[in-house]
Amino acid sequence: MPLVRPQTLIARLPQSIARRLAAPGLSSIWLRLLGNRARIDFWNHLGCHLHPDCFVGPLVKIVSGTDIRIGPGSALSGRIELAAWGPISIGRNVMISDEVHLLTGSHAVDDPAFTGVVAPIVVEDNVWLAQGAVVLPGVTIGEGAVVGAYAVVPSDVPARAVVVGNPAHVVRQRKQFEPTFIPAEFLLTHGHRRP
Ligand SMILES: CC(C)(COP(=O)(O)OP(=O)(O)OC[C@H]1O[C@@H](n2cnc3c(N)ncnc32)[C@H](O)[C@@H]1OP(=O)(O)O)[C@@H](O)C(=O)NCCC(=O)NCCS
Numbered sequence: 001m002p003l004v005r006p007q008t009l010i011a012r013l014p015q016s017i018a019r020r021l022a023a024p025g026l027s028s029i030w031l032r033l034l035g036n037r038a039r040i041d042f043w044n045h046l047g048c049h050l051h052p053d054c055f056v057g058p059l060v061k062i063v064s065g066t067d068i069r070i071g072p073g074s075a076l077s078g079r080i081e082l083a084a085w086g087p088i089s090i091g092r093n094v095m096i097s098d099e100v101h102l103l104t105g106s107h108a109v110d111d112p113a114f115t116g117v118v119a120p121i122v123v124e125d126n127v128w129l130a131q132g133a134v135v136l137p138g139v140t141i142g143e144g145a146v147v148g149a150y151a152v153v154p155s156d157v158p159a160r161a162v163v164v165g166n167p168a169h170v171v172r173q174r175k176q177f178e179p180t181f182i183p184a185e186f187l188l189t190h191g192h193r194r195p
Pocket residue numbers: 097098130131132146147148149150151162163164165171195
């Protein structure tokens with residue numbers, strides 16, 4: 001009996017079923033059964049634009065929309081939440097660690113109708129969002145910046161800045177260099193459970 005490749009099955013999946021399979025509790029179970037490439041195909045089938053050379057782990061939770069772009073070499077590994085009420089754009093060679101939340105939606109808290117507010121998030125090339133970082137709507141993280149563990153980022157981060165804390169503030173600038181580290185290659189070579 002000929003084997004059917006997961007990619008072939010995904011390409012044929014009706015959107016109504018694919019959306020159900022993407023539900024956070026469910027996707028974190030069955031996406032473990034797929035390889036990285038098939039996971040990328042699944043999210044792209046739903047409308048995301050994930051580069052084939054990025055790494056998206058099985059516990060990554062994509063909610064509220066699929067206007068998400070991820071560039072080559074970037075890696076998202078762990079229980080990461082991409083809340084895509086608005087667009088999320090992640091550049092090349094970005095590393096996103098466990099428990100990071102990118103939140104594009106909020107509420108107008110002085111409005112009696114509690115209107116929803118949506119603004120895009122941009123993460124430029126070579127950024128590291130360390131464990132537990134939270135990025136709020138409308139924020140751009142500049143090229144090569146580092147967001148420290150459990151920082152909450154309410155406003156733009158300059159290129160190559162290292163920011164920590166809540167609210168995140170700059171503690172220093174990174175040195176200028178041409179990075180040789182490609183997060184997706186590292187994750188695919190060493191496995192996504194190793195530090
Ligand atoms: C952001 C980080 C990379 C900074 O490293 P660094 O450039 O070597 O900076 P330093 O350790 O010299 O710290 C600079 C200052 O920021 C503070 N700081 C560092 N990280 C912090 C954090 N996550 N939250 C709050 N403050 C922090 C330090 O206490 C220090 O303060 P001081 O100048 O008042 O003494 C690192 O602290 C960090 O958060 N790493 C992430 C770890 C992680 O997520 N691991 C899991 C994935 S592998």
